[in-house]
Amino acid sequence: MNSKDGIPPAGAFGQLDQMWFRLRSITHGSNPGGEWPLRLQFLESYMLLIPIAGQGSIIVDGKYYELKAGCVFVCQPGQLIEASMEDTGEQSVFILRFDALSQPCRPEQPEQVHSTELHVPFPLEGNIAIQSTITYSKHCEAITASLGSTDPLQQLLAQSRFYELLFSLLSDARQLQPSDSDTDTIMERAKTYIEQHYREELSISLLAGEAGISVRHFIRLFKQTYGLSAIEYLTEYRIRQARSLMLPHTNYELKDIAAYVGYKDVPYFRRKFKQITGVAPATFMRNAKLKIVAYHGSLIGTLLTLNIIPCAAPADHPWTEYYRRKYETDAVLPLALDDAIRIQQLASLRPDYILGLEPSVSRRMLPQLQAIAPTFFVSTLQTDWRTQLHFIGECVGRAPEAAAWLNNYERKAKSIRAQLGQGSAMGKLLLARISGQSITVLSTRSLAEVFYDDLNFIPASVVDRRLSNQTLTPEELWSSDADKLLFIVDEDAASQAVWSEFRDRESLLPPDPAGFSRIEYLPPYPWTEYNSFTQELVLDSALALWRNQT
Template sequence: MNTQDQSFISFLYKLQDIQHVCSGRSSSRQETSFHTLLLFNEGEGDIVIDGMTYPLYRQKGFMLAPGAAMKLHMLSGAPADYYIIRFLALQPSGEPDRYIPAPAIGPHEWIISHFRFVMDMVEEIKRKHHCNSVWDQMKANIVFQEMLMSLFQHTSRDQKPDVQQAVTLTLHYMEQHYASDITRDKLSELAGMSADYYSRMFKKLIGKSPMEYLTDIRINHAKQALVLTRDSFRSIAHGAGFSDEFYFSRKFKAATGRSPSAYVNTIRYSDKIASLKHLLTGHLVALGIEPYAAVINKAYPVTEGFRNTISVGEVQPDLERLMSARPDLILTCEFRDFEKSKKEKMYEQIAPTVTVPFFQNWRTHFQSIARIVGKDTEAVEWLERYETKAETISRKLRQKLGGESVLIVGVGNQKMCVYGQRNVGTVLYGDLKLAMPAGVEAIAHYREVTVDDLAEYDADRIILTCFRHYGNACEEQTIQQECLALWRSPEWQKLKAVQSGAVHHMCDSRHLYTCYTSLSHDLLLDKTVTLLLSDSSK
């Protein structure tokens, strides 16, 4: 890359669209407002970009600037199979927290040496981008950025081959595609090395052969499936990339010293459970289990009542404390669903670790935790009681409030947010069926706002709660001061809910009701009765 192109690395990217085109015809296209990436799986002919002609064949990629004119001239009978990826590129404006469209970069012409790896990422981007789930769409944008980084790293002309980087690339590939048919030859091709040289370099850097490392990844994913699902050993084996359940059982016992069934029983009947996230702790408490060890702080008041739980950290787990506690099982929850962090891998050295995917809904989290600790029946009964309770309260709220809309506002240290359909919103808008103010339906989790923004929601009622309260006394005082300043604000006083006296307070509860867990949601049902059915507004 030249100096101008190097700046492209520092931009922010937002995936706009991805299309898969299969056609044998020549075509002409005028791109307008977005940068465009073309990746050719098959194709033979020429491509003309803004009057410049480039040879076209498989495994080539082209970057087009916004507004670039593009024509494809395919050889007669030659198939064309390519992807069109449009995206927005932004750069810092020079002002704090403000970005502007980046300058046009392109055209670029690339021969992609690690094409199969890129195509696997493209397929994942396409699949997740076209899903209805906002989390899948968010993941599509993350994978898209990873793909761009991979392209930039591999095509930089002034960058010498880096063995460490090549091996790391194959590590990421194995983490993401462990269930597929992966061979040493495929990995060495991806790394751009001969198979023997790749294996030597891999073992020198990682300490084991590529296929041994792949087996470890597959075993770890199988461990998760064994305790989080009721799938058969055959299904788990295939899902983790093993050819059959018998080969899987042999490999599993060789790696863990136990058969798959013995491993499950050891975990399911363990009394020494360490919970590293408040949302998992809440589920355990709802099931009648006080964790053996946990992250404990005042942000989530439930943990303050523990009498026998060992504290392994206040915000993040302390590895030395966790190791000293010597739990039999570690429960954690992470954003990623394909690659473990270095810290997670260290947890595995302390005790068997189950990582619950963050983006699942709370009921799925709750049932997963119940399955792990052998309390499936108790979880079913708990959820039945919860649904009955929520329906009863919902009916009373509809009778009193009718169609009045309720806005959930979080107050923090010099920050304010509107909560959407997760956390508090999943109870109020989902389970209790309260009306959302216009605009809240577009907020998945929360949106930071100013007091001026609140008027746009035009809410009939407002519930005030905390936003990013970490449990210390200084923060408690700061949030109280922020609430007082809010009430003195002329913009606040003009709001419809304020003028009608329909503001309800629970800022003093820290994150007792805003944690995304079964226990918090059950407590929030009770709190809602106090807030909205007993006229306790101020």
């Protein structure tokens, strides 16, 4: 590739005739002299962030990027994002959400296997340099005026004007080549190229050429950045795409799936599939047809890591909708709040397994559930998340997949440890949750396990990891020897007020010579969940926290 941040070569634009676009919404964020935030959220559609004035930052799946006038930031469906603009001077940002869909293909064409995961991707991602901010501002203003009308013709005009904006963006992406060549950008470019061309024959020399560096340098940088070689990443990505074609709503032959993801040799594909997932393709497809109920919402995260789409899950759990968006399936039955109605739902569904949490099901419910299907309860009080993952894997016949996932997690943690440094180089860390006026030290489970145990951060001296409910006063917290502080901040007014006081106090401290922040925060959801999915989210966010944001 000849530019950065996931911009494909010109040839990739040839797929545009297979796509159509629909603008969902456009909003304008403007807050002169104050901070403008885009709250932490999973995206269910594509999103364009177009800064017209001001600068800020966005965190995408744990990675930090700058937002600034002169660039458009393109986000993908399913990403976990959070963005803000700095509280200096004028701010103006347009946010456009849109769908990019492929033209339907005929089922008799195996080389065009239809999958919601494998629609022709929008050919841009990340920061895209643009020629004129004024041009994009005019595009957005015209779209806003038309889309807000009740006249159907004006709404049609808004869609047409959105196509004009996309034409400008794609044209700029083809013509402009940002000069920045930092390691993160080079490696992200190479990784994105792999994801867009995984069906082709890719070599290290080709990928190094796309990155614009020597083969030897590319091999070292890719392994250093992602914890595995480029060819290993290509293999894992191909197998991930293959898994999406083996789900219950699909009905493809193994040879067609293998060919689609880039393997002409089916036996070789079988070996690689088992190497990555821990099970043979036939076993995976057989297991995928099992109907598994997540009786409690917090189990959804563990099932995600085992590639399980539950046939039923609580309707009130916020991950249920994300789960549906991730897999684009309507097969997840929303379970009612009332236990009696749930029993009726499950009896009609006739699942293969029911998974629940041990302290949360009454004794009178247990026989009713067991009469419907084999029922297993996960202990949330006496076991850690790794043990819970192993237990669920054993219960539903996914033990090899659980082991494979854990091996990948440990490898990723090792890579991030190497990038962070060791011991005193990272400084002492204090994790705490602000709930109203209470400040509780997070010393066990969740965040603490990732940062202290998996990444080897040193706890601040005030942290007693033997205590599960240690509290601190604000003065005790600020007088501690913590070099870095990470807060979980509840969303009520009292908690936000305490957090605001901490931020004000931080601003009075001498700036870090390297420009690093001392304090950071996360909202309570989903970071307070305790399962394999959340642990990996925390791990993926570690490198972005406290980084130089100047």
